[in-house]
Amino acid sequence: MSLVGMTIAAEGTAAExxxxxxxxxxxxxRPLLGLAVPxxxxxxxxxxxxxxxxxxxxxxxxxxxxxEFVDLARTGDLQSNTLVTLGRVAAGFAFGVxxxxxxxxxxxxxxxxxxxxxxxxxxxxxxxSIAWVPLFVLWLGIFEASKITLIAVGVFFPVYLGxxxxxxxxxxxxxxxxxxFRLSDLAMVRxxxxxxxxxxxxxxxxxxxxxxxxxxxxxxxxxxxxGLGYLLLDGQQLGKPAEIVAAIVAFAIVGxxxxxxIVLTAxxxxxxxxxxxxx
Amino acid sequence: xxxxxxxxxxxxxxxxxxxxxxxxxxxxEIVAVIGGSGCGKSTLLRAISGLDPASEGTVVLDxxxxxxxxxxxxxxxxxxxxxxxxxxxxxxxxxxxxRPKPERAERVGAALKxxxxxxxxxxxxxxxxxxxxxxxxxxxxxxxxxxILLLDEPFxxxxxxxxxDLQDHLLDLWADLKPTLLMVTHDVDEAIVLADRVMVMCPRxxxxxxxxxxxxxxxxxxxxxxxxxxxxxxxVALDRSLNRAATVADGETKTEAGAAMWx
Numbered sequence: 001m002s003l004v005g006m007t008i009a010a011e012g013t014a015a016e017x018x019x020x021x022x023x024x025x026x027x028x029x030r031p032l033l034g035l036a037v038p039x040x041x042x043x044x045x046x047x048x049x050x051x052x053x054x055x056x057x058x059x060x061x062x063x064x065x066x067x068e069f070v071d072l073a074r075t076g077d078l079q080s081n082t083l084v085t086l087g088r089v090a091a092g093f094a095f096g097v098x099x100x101x102x103x104x105x106x107x108x109x110x111x112x113x114x115x116x117x118x119x120x121x122x123x124x125x126x127x128x129s130i131a132w133v134p135l136f137v138l139w140l141g142i143f144e145a146s147k148i149t150l151i152a153v154g155v156f157f158p159v160y161l162g163x164x165x166x167x168x169x170x171x172x173x174x175x176x177x178x179x180x181f182r183l184s185d186l187a188m189v190r191x192x193x194x195x196x197x198x199x200x201x202x203x204x205x206x207x208x209x210x211x212x213x214x215x216x217x218x219x220x221x222x223x224x225x226x227g228l229g230y231l232l233l234d235g236q237q238l239g240k241p242a243e244i245v246a247a248i249v250a251f252a253i254v255g256x257x258x259x260x261x262i263v264l265t266a267x268x269x270x271x272x273x274x275x276x277x278x279x
Numbered sequence: 280x281x282x283x284x285x286x287x288x289x290x291x292x293x294x295x296x297x298x299x300x301x302x303x304x305x306x307x308e309i310v311a312v313i314g315g316s317g318c319g320k321s322t323l324l325r326a327i328s329g330l331d332p333a334s335e336g337t338v339v340l341d342x343x344x345x346x347x348x349x350x351x352x353x354x355x356x357x358x359x360x361x362x363x364x365x366x367x368x369x370x371x372x373x374x375x376x377x378r379p380k381p382e383r384a385e386r387v388g389a390a391l392k393x394x395x396x397x398x399x400x401x402x403x404x405x406x407x408x409x410x411x412x413x414x415x416x417x418x419x420x421x422x423x424x425x426x427i428l429l430l431d432e433p434f435x436x437x438x439x440x441x442x443x444d445l446q447d448h449l450l451d452l453w454a455d456l457k458p459t460l461l462m463v464t465h466d467v468d469e470a471i472v473l474a475d476r477v478m479v480m481c482p483r484x485x486x487x488x489x490x491x492x493x494x495x496x497x498x499x500x501x502x503x504x505x506x507x508x509x510x511x512x513x514x515v516a517l518d519r520s521l522n523r524a525a526t527v528a529d530g531e532t533k534t535e536a537g538a539a540m541w542x
Binding site: 174 | 350365405
């Protein structure tokens with residue numbers, strides 16, 4: 001081994017315990033970095049209101065919001081409304097994803113199906129989803145069915161596009177392996193196309209979920225007697241901005257938690273990915 | 280027995296890739312197909328495999344016409360093309376999923392041992408080196424026990440050492456069940472080490488220019504005089520095949536030096 005090589009090797013061994021320690025440190029502090037900006041802004045606002053430089057009436061400081069949060073939790077309002085909203089999102093998500101996966105896979109794999117269905121679906125996609133609300137209410141009533149359908153429609157399009165696009169971009173070389181092994185159409189989709197599109201599918205699911213949360217807020221704002229969206233409305237009508245912000249914070253927390261759930265559930269199925277950087 | 284009768288292939292864009300190839304390959308034979316670029320050797324292989332059927336002529340295997348991938352035909356590509364979401368063992372067993380689990384496990388285990396990768400059964404494809412991945416691809420192709428194995432420049436993406444290693448390995452594997460091997464290569468040494476017959480193709484349109492029998496006993500010594508002699512014959516045939524093509528296309532002869540540069 002050359003002198004240079006030996007020096008590098010020696011340096012390497014000396015640096016090893018140092019590097020391991022700093023690695024643990026970064027692993028602990030990295031998620032905290034994401035909190036740095038919001039915490040800083042919240043602390044600044046709290047300070048400004050405490051100093052009397054702003055009234056904090058319309059934009060309550062964090063302490064007031066926190067108290068409202070605790071109040072809602074104590075009465076059980078927070079929990080019951082959250083569960084209602086969560087239930088709607090879950091149902092809408094389940095329906096939307098199921099239909100989107102089936103249609104997206106079919107359209108991605110079969111040019112005939114794509115030519116038959118895609119133009120109509122793209123046209124439907126262009127309609128602002130909220131515009132469906134009056135129709136759904138007339139068709140399905142003002143209770144759960146219309147809300148869940150709206151959420152399902154919101155979830156449908158990103159997942160459909162994601163699945164279809166992903167299947168069309170599967171590496172031709174792998175599809176040929178499937179052909180060389182004489183896989184039937186169904187087997188080709190099941191054994192080659194769907195596993196190949198799994199990473200893109202997870203991304204599509206996460207977008208769909210994001211839209212699902214957006215539409216549940218819209219559906220609940222437009223007429224609900226329960227749910228986090230109802231809390232938004234209640235806060236507005238009774239002039240309680242703290243309630244509104246508390247509901248918004250609840251939306252953010254539960255929304256993030258559901259997204260994190262998808263990532264966590266999918267992680268073991270994506271261990272095979274050959275990517276430049278592993279998060 | 281594999282019989283090709285006037286196999287031709289014209290692509291939709293008008294390119295006349297193959298112009299009437301007729302060949303008969305016996306069971307258990309090893310045939311190498313070699314030629315300058317654009318001579319249609321990969322096209323020929325794909326036509327035989329059924330992945331890209333011929334536009335004219337017939338491919339007949341044991342009396343059966345081949346127009347689509349067939350269970351008796353295995354194929355190995357230039358890249359390993361392992362399915363990245365399956366571990367090595369699952370990749371190797373890809374062609375026999377309809378067999379009962381214990382049989383599958385046994386056959387996969389035996390194949391992995393045969394290619395020297397038994398310890399890599401539970402590893403992801405992304406963790407394998409190029410040579411290892413290609414060995415897994417070979418194991419995968421051999422597990423269903425095909426009668427004929429088509430190889431499309433299987434070792435061209437590997438370094439010289441790994442290449443010679445895998446060439447010897449392939450002969451080893453071939454000795455097990457003696458499938459018919461039809462291998463496209465641009466490496467003359469490889470063709471002579473492995474094949475019983477070397478077919479030299481010429482381009483525009485692709486057809487067989489010459490056939491050279493390699494009558495050397497195996498294992499073949501790459502350094503021996505006999506090897507060198509056969510190699511010279513193949514190289515001359517290759518040169519001439521390109522000269523000939525040049526004459527046909529442009530109506531003027533190119534010198535050997537020119538052809539060597541050109542190729």
